[in-house]
Amino acid sequence: xxxxxxxxxxxxxxxxxxxxxxxxxxxxxxxxxxxxxxxxxxxxxxxxxxxxxxxxxxxxxxxxxxxxxxxxxxxxxxxxxxxxxxxxxxxxxxxxxxxxxxxxxxxxxxxxxxxxxxxxxxxxxxxxxxxxxxxxxxxxxxxxxxxxxxxxxxxxxxxxxxxxxxxxxxxxxxxxxxxxxxxxxxxxxxxxxxxxxxxxxxxxxxxxxxxxxxxxxxxxxxxxxxxxxxxxxxxxxxxxxxxxxxxxxxxxxxxxxxxxxxxxxxxxxxxxxxxxxxxxxxxxxxxxxxxxxxxxxxxxxxxxxxxxxxxxxxxxxxxxxxxxxxxxxxxxxxxxxxxxxxxxxxxxxxxxxxxxxxxxxxxxxxxxxxxxxxxxxxxxxxxxxxxxxxxxxxxxxxxxxxxxxxxxxxxxxxxxxxxxxxxxxxxxxxxxxxxxxxxxxxxxxxxxxxxxxxxxxxxxxxxxxxxxxxxxxxxxxxxxxxxxxxxxxxxxxxxx
Ligand SMILES: Nc1nc2c(ncn2[C@@H]2O[C@H](COP(=O)(O)OP(=O)(O)OP(=O)(O)O)[C@@H](O)[C@H]2O)c(=O)[nH]1
Numbered sequence: 233x234x235x236x237x238x239x240x241x242x243x244x245x246x247x248x249x250x251x252x253x254x255x256x257x258x259x260x261x262x263x264x265x266x267x268x269x270x271x272x273x274x275x276x277x278x279x280x281x282x283x284x285x286x287x288x289x290x291x292x293x294x295x296x297x298x299x300x301x302x303x304x305x306x307x308x309x310x311x312x313x314x315x316x317x318x319x320x321x322x323x324x325x326x327x328x329x330x331x332x333x334x335x336x337x338x339x340x341x342x343x344x345x346x347x348x349x350x351x352x353x354x355x356x357x358x359x360x361x362x363x364x365x366x367x368x369x370x371x372x373x374x375x376x377x378x379x380x381x382x383x384x385x386x387x388x389x390x391x392x393x394x395x396x397x398x399x400x401x402x403x404x405x406x407x408x409x410x411x412x413x414x415x416x417x418x419x420x421x422x423x424x425x426x427x428x429x430x431x432x433x434x435x436x437x438x439x440x441x442x443x444x445x446x447x448x449x450x451x452x453x454x455x456x457x458x459x460x461x462x463x464x465x466x467x468x469x470x471x472x473x474x475x476x477x478x479x480x481x482x483x484x485x486x487x488x489x490x491x492x493x494x495x496x497x498x499x500x501x502x503x504x505x506x507x508x509x510x511x512x513x514x515x516x517x518x519x520x521x522x523x524x525x526x527x528x529x530x531x532x533x534x535x536x537x538x539x540x541x542x543x544x545x546x547x548x549x550x551x552x553x554x555x556x557x558x559x560x561x562x563x564x565x566x567x568x569x570x571x572x573x574x575x576x577x578x579x580x581x582x583x584x585x586x587x588x589x590x591x592x593x594x595x596x597x598x599x600x601x602x603x604x605x606x607x608x609x610x611x612x613x614x615x616x617x618x619x620x621x622x623x624x625x626x627x628x629x630x631x632x633x634x635x636x637x638x639x640x641x642x643x644x645x646x647x648x649x650x651x652x653x654x655x656x657x658x659x660x661x662x663x664x665x666x667x668x669x670x671x672x673x674x675x676x677x678x679x680x681x682x683x684x685x686x687x688x689x690x691x692x693x694x695x696x697x698x699x700x701x702x703x704x705x706x707x708x709x710x711x712x713x714x715x716x717x718x719x720x721x722x723x724x725x726x727x728x
Contacts, residue, residue: 247324248325248329248375248379250329250331251331253276255279255362256276256368257274257275257364258272258366260273265340266342269338269340270345272345272348272352273336274333275327275331276331276364276375277331278355278362278363280293280332281355283319283321285355286301286348286351286352287302287303288304288311293319294321295321295323297320297321298319298320299319300316302315302316302317303315303316303338303348303351304351305347314351315338315339315348316339317337317338319336320337321333321334321335322334324379325381327381329376330376330378330379353365373387377708384707385413385667386411388663389407389408392404392478393405393408398477398528399527413663417703417706420460424457424703428696428700430449431449431693434446434689435689435693457683461676461680464671464679465676468676470652471671473652476562476651477528480522481563481650482530482531482563483532483562483563484533485535485565486554486558486564486566486567487567487568487598488568491598492567492569493535493567496567496598496628500523500636500639500640501532520533521534525640525647526644528651530647535554558583558588558591559587559591562591562650563592563650564588564591565593565595565596565639565643566580566593566596567596567598568596570597570599570608575615576614576618581619584619585620589621592646592650594624594626595615596626597612598629599630600627600628608627626639626642667706670706671706674701674705675706677698678697678702679695679699681695
């Protein structure tokens, strides 16, 4: 008896929720490009059938074991060899999607991929129950979600990880992927739910309770939610700072014409990105260059040289844009030419002192190869008296690259402080814009309203419900799920 019961339970649990969904397949590596290897993924009930048909073998595949197999066109009469491929079969539920899955590691030629995709397509026969079709964007991840393999924050973490361009972005994305964020949300949710339960008990049975007991329970809930609100605000602040990592830290290069701004940009990026010339005023417009500086994504902006006396309309427009860029940047790097007096013209002085006084600024004295150390000392002194604030000053040469490494270290120290991270050992967190919005509009809103309304127990409990539902929307374990699913999965590409 017992044996039958446990067997039937096992049999039941081995059927994924999506068992009757079509089997889907897609090319998971970059489409349209020649490469050494291309991976085609298949997920769904007919995965094993597809493997058996393509290999022409009815043998039971060994799960999780890679094997080298010849793949043939499904038209049996004309058995055409398509490729010799590495095949990997995963039996449900131990797969990414929780369904039976198949991976075909093909040779990456376009014709090979095309022929295998066509062969899989030809295996579809809906009338005979073989519902097989090409996947929609994000559908593999959607299956993983539907079968409880991942929650929404983890799935979004996969998306962030694939989009990560720098080391710091990669590390922040792992907070979602590893379920770290989910643990935080789950803990918050259970705290809120336990307080809802306390209040519900008061609403239902409060008539029998002493007034002091009621006050005591309400006060305890208030205290707990106060603490939680603090923690939530800290989390949101950290997410804000982490999203700077995603979008890039904006650094504007400012300076007089010919100071060497474009040369410095090229030295930092190691590329000839910007227009270098000895004709002052060469850079007429602001150029944004996304680069990786010691693991941080930085958007470096080369601007037109700022001087007062120009009458050239185009140059004046460039200067206007340079000022606007300076205003938007997170950090300004002021490039100074020590061979030309005044070292800082009135236009730049005014911009730094009154136009962007709230911005962090690093000063780079360029062309140190052209002057002696005594002149550098003079320039430093002059700069220290030119500005109302004291800035870090460093000297460099774009010609012989002296001081460039030191300047880059200055920049990365600033990035660490600005984003509250170090590239080695901190834990930035990345959550999607969707999660950020729900945190503010639902979760924190509900908690704030609760703290404002805890005199009225029914209202207070409603507000906590609102906050808990918000967390449910974030992880995908509560009401409002349909409305969020579309947003989450539409960001994914086919095969992911
Ligand atoms: N000797 C020497 N020359 C440099 C150095 N940096 C730049 N130059 C030269 O200075 C001139 C101007 O350099 P750019 O990088 O175009 O200067 P810029 O500030 O971008 O100029 P604008 O576009 O006019 O604002 C070029 O001839 C460079 O080769 C340096 O460190 N040493």
